[in-house]
Amino acid sequence: xxxxxxxxxxxxxxxxxxxxxxxxxxxxxxxxxxxxxxxxxxxxxxxxxxxxxxxxxxxxxxxxxxxxxxxxxxxxxxxxxxxxxxxxxxxxxxxxxxxxxxxxxxxxxxxxxxxxxxxxxxxxxxxxxxxxxxxxxxxxxxxxxxxxxxxxxxxxxxxxxxxxxxxxxxxxxxxxxxxxxxxxxxxxxxxxxxxxxxxxxxxxxxxxxxxxxxxxxxxxxxxxxxxxxxxxxxxxxxxxxxxxxxx
Ligand code: NDP
Numbered sequence: 173x174x175x176x177x178x179x180x181x182x183x184x185x186x187x188x189x190x191x192x193x194x195x196x197x198x199x200x201x202x203x204x205x206x207x208x209x210x211x212x213x214x215x216x217x218x219x220x221x222x223x224x225x226x227x228x229x230x231x232x233x234x235x236x237x238x239x240x241x242x243x244x245x246x247x248x249x250x251x252x253x254x255x256x257x258x259x260x261x262x263x264x265x266x267x268x269x270x271x272x273x274x275x276x277x278x279x280x281x282x283x284x285x286x287x288x289x290x291x292x293x294x295x296x297x298x299x300x301x302x303x304x305x306x307x308x309x310x311x312x313x314x315x316x317x318x319x320x321x322x323x324x325x326x327x328x329x330x331x332x333x334x335x336x337x338x339x340x341x342x343x344x345x346x347x348x349x350x351x352x353x354x355x356x357x358x359x360x361x362x363x364x365x366x367x368x369x370x371x372x373x374x375x376x377x378x379x380x381x382x383x384x385x386x387x388x389x390x391x392x393x394x395x396x397x398x399x400x401x402x403x404x405x406x407x408x409x410x411x412x413x414x415x416x417x418x419x
Contacts (some may be wrong), residue, residue, distance in 0.1 A: 175203030176400045181255040183207045183248060185238055185295055186265030188217035190363035191312060194388035195262055195395045196220055200229035202396050207251040209236040209244075209265065230255075238265035238285065238291030248298035255401030260399045261299040263292040263335075264312040266367060270372065273326035281327055288331035293338065305350035308399050309342065311335050315359040315414040321379045332357075336410055352407035354398050355381075359414025361386045381416025 182199045186192040187208025206224065210217040210233060217233035224226050224231040227236055229249065230265045236247035252258050266288045266348050268278045296309055303309075316325055317332030339355035345352060360376040362368035368377070368385035397403055414419055 174202075176402075177260075177396070178203035179255050180204040180399070181207075181251065182257040182262065182399065183209075183251045183258060183295075183299065184262040184289070185209045185244075185247070185278045188220055189359060190235070190365060191358065191388050191391050192262070192264040193220045194392040195264060196231065197224060198260075198389070198392035198396045199260070199399060201222040201227065201233060202400065203229040204260065204399070207234055207247070207253045207254065207402050209234050209247050210234065210264050213244060217268070219278045229322075230346075235277035236411075237287075238295065239286035241290070241294045241321065244291055244295045245298040245392075249297060252302050252310070257304070258299055258302040259306065260308045260310065261295060261303075261314065262297055262310045262395060263401075265291060266331075268325065268328045270324040270328070272324065276327060284331050285326050288328070288333045288401045289338070292335055296342070297387055300346065300351070301344055301352055304350075305333040307349070307351040309351065310395055310398050310405075311353075311355040313339070313355040313410065315357045315412050315418050317357055317413070318410065319353075319418045321417065322375055333362040333382060338409045339410065346409060352403065354396075354403075354406060354408070355410045356391065356398065356411040357410055359386060359417040360413070361388060361391055376417075379417050380393075381419050382415065384415060386413065386415055
């Protein structure tokens with residue numbers, strides 16, 4: 173059976189758990205060979221690779237903290253060395269530190285900016301060196317990159333707003349090369365970072381039109397579409413998958 177990402181090579185940053193793991197498995201199911209990065213979770217990363225291999229796909233895991241520019245560049249080079257090229261980059265690695273802005277330390281601010289913004293830019297620069305016509309750069313931003321309905325996410329939402337404008341600006345520079353750049357913006361998705369159970373989840377669930385958290389596969393489905401051939405005329409777009417949170 174024809175798979176729409178057959179022969180494509182994809183790198184997903186932060187692919188050992190949560191949304192990134194679901195994206196890796198979905199792109200592999202659609203025929204791509206995938207590389208994932210992680211920081212601490214070597215076992216979790218290895219189990220994503222095994223699951224993809226058991227299903228007949230090819231995958232590798234690379235330790236690379238998105239805040240470490242050399243490691244991020246090396247992850248791109250290792251992907252190309254393993255699979256021969258790079259067609260799709262998914263900048264998924266990201267972190268949130270929910271707390272009041274005034275209590276946020278300089279170290280925490282640096283970490284948010286380094287992982288969510290600087291890491292995304294560095295990996296993208298490295299990937300563009302290898303990308304050809306038809307290439308796909310996909311950010312995992314956030315619905316709070318456009319509208320923030322709750323307190324406690326001030327610097328996080330600012331980083332995701334930066335990711336949004338990075339997407340829009342970059343689409344203007346690489347469009348002539350046939351490369352698209354899009355920003356997938358999840359709302360509340362049940363992961364270790366934002367569990368659907370607990371006090372923090374109550375106002376988020378209530379703010380959605382569908383009155384529920386989203387599942388990682390619902391984000392992965394949109395990413396697979398944006399990575400595939402049918403999204404060829406979509407670029408510079410912010411595509412929100414948030415159960416209507418920003419409606
Ligand atoms: P999780 O914390 O559940 O998973 C994060 C994944 O990324 C893990 O595989 C982790 O691996 C890896 N990771 C974390 N930090 C780094 C880093 N510095 N460098 C490389 N890899 C890293 O997060 P989610 O799946 O919930 O979030 C994924 C993305 O989606 C983030 O960008 C987040 O901001 C965004 N998002 C999430 C939402 C949600 O509600 N869950 C809503 C909107 C956006 P390891 O364990 O080895 O560190």
